[in-house]
Amino acid sequence: xxxxxxxxxxxxxxxSQATVSMVLSGGGASIPxxxxxxITKAAKDLGYVPNRFAQALKTSRSMTIACIVPDITxxxxxxxxxxxxxxxxGVNYDVMTVNTDGTPERERHFLxxxxxxxVDGVIGVFFTLRAxxxxxxxxxxxxxxxxxxxxxxxxDIPVDDLFVDSRAAARSVTQYxxxxxxxxxxxxxxxxxxxxHRIEGYRAALAAAGLPDHVIIDSEFSEVGxxxxxxxxxxxxxxxxxxxxxxxxxxIGVMQxxxxxxxxxxxxxxxxxxxxxxxxxxxxxxxxxxAQFQRQMGERAAQMLMDRLRGATSGxxxxxxxPFELIVRGxxxxxxx
Numbered sequence: 295x296x297x298x299x300x301x302x303x304x305x306x307x308x309x310s311q312a313t314v315s316m317v318l319s320g321g322g323a324s325i326p327x328x329x330x331x332x333i334t335k336a337a338k339d340l341g342y343v344p345n346r347f348a349q350a351l352k353t354s355r356s357m358t359i360a361c362i363v364p365d366i367t368x369x370x371x372x373x374x375x376x377x378x379x380x381x382x383x384g385v386n387y388d389v390m391t392v393n394t395d396g397t398p399e400r401e402r403h404f405l406x407x408x409x410x411x412x413v414d415g416v417i418g419v420f421f422t423l424r425a426x427x428x429x430x431x432x433x434x435x436x437x438x439x440x441x442x443x444x445x446x447x448x449x450d451i452p453v454d455d456l457f458v459d460s461r462a463a464a465r466s467v468t469q470y471x472x473x474x475x476x477x478x479x480x481x482x483x484x485x486x487x488x489x490x491h492r493i494e495g496y497r498a499a500l501a502a503a504g505l506p507d508h509v510i511i512d513s514e515f516s517e518v519g520x521x522x523x524x525x526x527x528x529x530x531x532x533x534x535x536x537x538x539x540x541x542x543x544x545x546i547g548v549m550q551x552x553x554x555x556x557x558x559x560x561x562x563x564x565x566x567x568x569x570x571x572x573x574x575x576x577x578x579x580x581x582x583x584x585a586q587f588q589r590q591m592g593e594r595a596a597q598m599l600m601d602r603l604r605g606a607t608s609g610x611x612x613x614x615x616x617p618f619e620l621i622v623r624g625x626x627x628x629x630x631x
Contacts, residue, residue, distance in 0.1 A: 298337075359415045362391075365393060374591055458591075464499075467496075479500065482510050484540065508532040542568060582625045583621050587618075
């Protein structure tokens with residue numbers, strides 16, 4: 295069977311070959327979304343496989359985008375990457391995922407790597423870099439979408455932000471615990487990333503209620519970090535009735551530390567996490583947490599990047615807020631007295 299060509303795709307979609315070429319190379323900002331969908335469906339149905347080498351020579355594009363994350367082993371990120379991949383697949387882009395460990399050296403290394411023309415655009419979660427650090431990348435024609443944990447407003451630099459307001463989410467979680475009758479609420483967090491915003495929200499809720507705060511910071515946003523932080527709390531003078539962990543992995547580590555001491559969850563100490571990873575529904579008791587809808591977040595970030603690549607968005611950076619939702623499960627249990 296002969297290999298499908300762009301001419302075949304054009305005939306099946308009822309458009310010109312030039313239109314097919316623009317869509318399959320990621321360009322054509324003026325082409326209606328319905329036409330895009332028709333062309334990509336025709337290409338898929340025909341089994342059209344683009345010649346990436348020829349395409350790169352013709353368009354000066356690699357047809358690859360980078361997804362830069364702090365820790366690919368954290369269950370938060372695979373769903374995010376899956377959402378990015380879904381959108382990229384629809385416009386014939388490949389996704390290359392790299393891991394920074396959240397360090398400034400590795401984050402800067404991958405910005406330099408991206409600037410060398412290896413990718414056409416970047417989507418990333420950056421723990422240490424500011425918008426101005428991306429200037430050399432955007433000046434080289436490589437658009438950037440940052441996934442952020444604090445409120446953003448956009449700016450003069452053409453770097454786009456997709457964010458969940460972690461401060462508001464953490465305040466909502468803490469207020470939920472206060473409303474359940476908890477008066478001694480501890481928080482555990484790892485280093486960097488969303489940590490300061492979640493601590494701010496937690497402290498704001500406690501301050502408004504006239505309650506004390508107790509924060510333990512570990513070096514890792516991990517199960518091990520959560521266990522260490524919980525052991526520090528349990529060995530100290532502050533005796534909490536609830537522990538708020540800054541992500542679900544830490545919350546699972548906290549739960550392990552409590553079980554090791556025969557402390558009942560939630561009867562003795564309630565536990566709340568953040569992220570709603572798949573394991574949150576599998577632990578016993580199931581974990582109350584904050585959902586951030588990672589897959590939808592990845593899809594929206596990829597759409598924003600593609601808008602830049604095809605020229606539908608230009609100029610100053612834009613900021614888009616994504617929702618969060620408190621998911622109440624067994625780890626916070628019944629009303630406290």
